Amino acid sequence: MHAAITFVGIDLAADPKRTGIARLRDTATQVVVEDVHVGADDDAIVSEIMSSRRAGVDVPFGWPRAFVELIAAHRMATLPPPPSTGPEWRREILYRATDLEVRRRVGKNPLSVASDKIAYPAIRWAGIAARLREQGISVPPDGSGIACEVYPGAALAAWQLAGDTYKGTKGAASRAVLVERLSERLPWLDLASHRDACVDDDNALDAVIAAVVARDVDLGLATPPPPELVDHASEEGWIWLPEGF
Structure with missing residues (x-):
């Protein structure tokens, strides 16, 4: 008998009230969305991850190696002067190897964890990981390990489902269309009674996508870091993209 396996997706926000969580139950015959809700404190996140086979978390798992080295050298007053402080130098400092790889592969631009507001949930993740x-x-x-970094917007691009923005109140109509297209692209995924929740709140939808990618990672259907980026990924994190594009 095939025992049911649980996969979890977390759309991690700095504010627990805006954090989405989804749980998938994978049996021999179906993959069902068991639960989706928005609002999760650290205790709930830790509990969900520990009870899962694998969890996909929409948040950077680390900072750019060059950025960390710059901060340390600046603090110790040992930073050598760069030839220029222009855009190219800053780009090398502020973006992780995985950010640049996602941009190259699917045309999405992850936010810089070193210079954008995504740093707030990333700091929260650091505490949860501890x-x-x-x-x-x-x-x-x-x-x-049990948790992998995911990026729902890039996953949608990998599935060829990227389109109009689906975020926020103004994105409600786009979310409704996206949920239908997602069901067509992933016919084995049963949203059960949670379809409306995904249409109502982009945090809920992103959590479901994160859980689906976590399942892909577990099944070997997502792209690991290439050999030349393994070392960077071990420090900076790695955005797992589903295959199929």
Whole structure:
């Protein structure tokens, strides 16, 4: 008998009230969305991750190596002067290898965790990851543990479902269309009674997408870091993209 496997998706926001969580139940015959809700504190997130086979978390798992080195050198007054402080130099400092790889592969531009507001939920994740490690749960930045970094917008691009923005109140109509297209693209995914929740709130929809990508990672259907980026991914994190494009 095939035992049911649970996959979790987390759309992590700095504010627990805006954090989405989705849980998938994968059996031998179907993949059902068991629960989707928005609003989750750290205790709930830790509990969901620990009870899952794998969790996909929409948040950067680390900072650019060059940025970390710059901050450390600046603090110690050992930073060598760069030839220029122009856009190219800043780009090398502020973006991770995985950010640039996502841009190259699917044309999406991840936010810079070193210079954008995405740093707020990333700092929250650092604290949650510390709690998981305290419980004996391995959460390496490259996603080789129970939790992997995902980016729903890039996953949609990989599935050829990227289109009009679906975020916020103004994106409600686009979300309704996207949910229908997602059901067509992933016919094995049963949204059950949670379809309206995904249309009503983009945080809920992103959580479902994150859970689906976590399942792909577990099944070997997502792209790992290439050999030349393994070292960077071990420090900076790695955005796992589903295959199929």
